[in-house]
Amino acid sequence: xxxxxxxxxxxxxxxxxxxxxxxxxxxxxxxxxxxxxxxxxxxxxxxxxxxxxxxxxxxxxxxxxxxxxxxxxxxxxxxxxxxxxxxxxxxxxxxxxxxxxxxxxxxxxxxxxxxxxxxxxxxxxxxxxxxxxxxxxxxxxxxxxxxxxxxxxxxxxxxxxxxxxxxxxxxxxxxxxxxxxxxxxxxxxxxxxxxxxxxxxxxxxxxxxxxxxxxxxxxxxxxxxxxxxxxxxxxxxxxxxxxxxxxxxxxxxxxxxxxxxxxxxxxxxxxxxxxxxxxxxxxxxxxxxxxxxxxxxxxxxxxxxxxxxxxxxxxxxxxxxxxxxxxxxxxxxxx
Numbered sequence: 609x610x611x612x613x614x615x616x617x618x619x620x621x622x623x624x625x626x627x628x629x630x631x632x633x634x635x636x637x638x639x640x641x642x643x644x645x646x647x648x649x650x651x652x653x654x655x656x657x658x659x660x661x662x663x664x665x666x667x668x669x670x671x672x673x674x675x676x677x678x679x680x681x682x683x684x685x686x687x688x689x690x691x692x693x694x695x696x697x698x699x700x701x702x703x704x705x706x707x708x709x710x711x712x713x714x715x716x717x718x719x720x721x722x723x724x725x726x727x728x729x730x731x732x733x734x735x736x737x738x739x740x741x742x743x744x745x746x747x748x749x750x751x752x753x754x755x756x757x758x759x760x761x762x763x764x765x766x767x768x769x770x771x772x773x774x775x776x777x778x779x780x781x782x783x784x785x786x787x788x789x790x791x792x793x794x795x796x797x798x799x800x801x802x803x804x805x806x807x808x809x810x811x812x813x814x815x816x817x818x819x820x821x822x823x824x825x826x827x828x829x830x831x832x833x834x835x836x837x838x839x840x841x842x843x844x845x846x847x848x849x850x851x852x853x854x855x856x857x858x859x860x861x862x863x864x865x866x867x868x869x870x871x872x873x874x875x876x877x878x879x880x881x882x883x884x885x886x887x888x889x890x891x892x893x894x895x896x897x898x899x900x901x902x903x904x905x906x907x908x909x910x911x912x913x914x915x916x917x918x919x920x921x922x923x924x925x926x927x928x929x930x931x932x933x934x935x936x937x938x939x940x941x942x943x
Contacts, residue, residue, distance in 0.1 A: 615755075616642055616755050619747060620652060621656050621657050622670040626820035628808055629817045634759065640681060642757070646755075649751045652691075652692045653693045654694050676899075691917035696921055698928070703742055707742045720764075751925065755790040757790040770786055781935050798860070799849070801815045817829055820900065821897075841875065843874075858888055
């Protein structure tokens with residue numbers, strides 16, 4: 609009998625109208641590739657987006673746009689389970705169970721909470737922000753994945769997830785799969801076009817290329833990207849971070865190794881090199897933007913796919929939650 613494919617789960621927040629190429633080249637490309645080797649569960653985590661001030665109409669549109677972009681990038685709803693977090697009450701139900709075994713000190717030590725609460729002030733930090741990692745643990749453990757692909761900034765949260773799962777299992781009996789952290793592979797150095805010492809971020813519109821940007825906007829952003837001293841193109845992140853970042857983007861857009869790409873453009877002038885980068889990015893982004901727009905023009909098809917994903921995800925989520933409740937000794941329906 610053929611060995612069952614290992615399961616992975618990952619999620620992304622709908623906090624912008626468009627993902628940027630840092631999201632794509634840094635993580636979402638891997639999501640697409642994992643469909644070849646794993647059983648994949650991918651989630652638009654809209655409940656997590658509530659930890660910051662938001663416009664209700666905006667978050668609804670952004671959730672639809674995020675779902676559409678995942679499909680346009682190559683996530684196949686016939687091969688993967690693609691769903692929206694808030695469509696399954698089991699996420700919040702399991703989060704409550706896990707919050708009852710999580711320590712206050714564990715949650716308080718989470719780096720993201722400490723950073724945000726210090727920046728905004730402890731009095732303005734919400735309970736939702738504090739318990740964010742516990743809900744994230746529930747998102748993961750509901751689906752019993754063997755691995756979770758994450759970047760460095762989320763590894764601490766995965767360790768908390770593992771600790772909570774192990775604690776529950778040792779106290780109440782084997783219930784949750786202990787997930788491993790899967791390192792995101794790809795171009796992990798997608799940096800800001802205006803500040804190549806910082807990661808590309810939605811908070812820097814002029815320094816990020818978004819998947820829904822027009823060809824003219826993409827071209828303008830690349831041509832306006834900061835450059836370094838000298839006039840020739842070469843790959844050296846210490847001496848030429850701006851040009852090296854653009855070489856990395858060109859390599860990702862053309863799906864060629866950085867070393868090979870750097871050799872091919874070595875010695876070019878900045879102007880012709882930037883034009884090449886812009887042209888290649890436009891060529892690979894245009895089909896994604898067009899497919900996303902097509903999906904958003906027919907929201908009935910999109911919402912049908914979202915509902916189908918929730919139905920498929922719900923089978924696994926209910927199984928896990930029912931087993932969790934049994935382990936805890938809760939009186940289930942009809943018992």
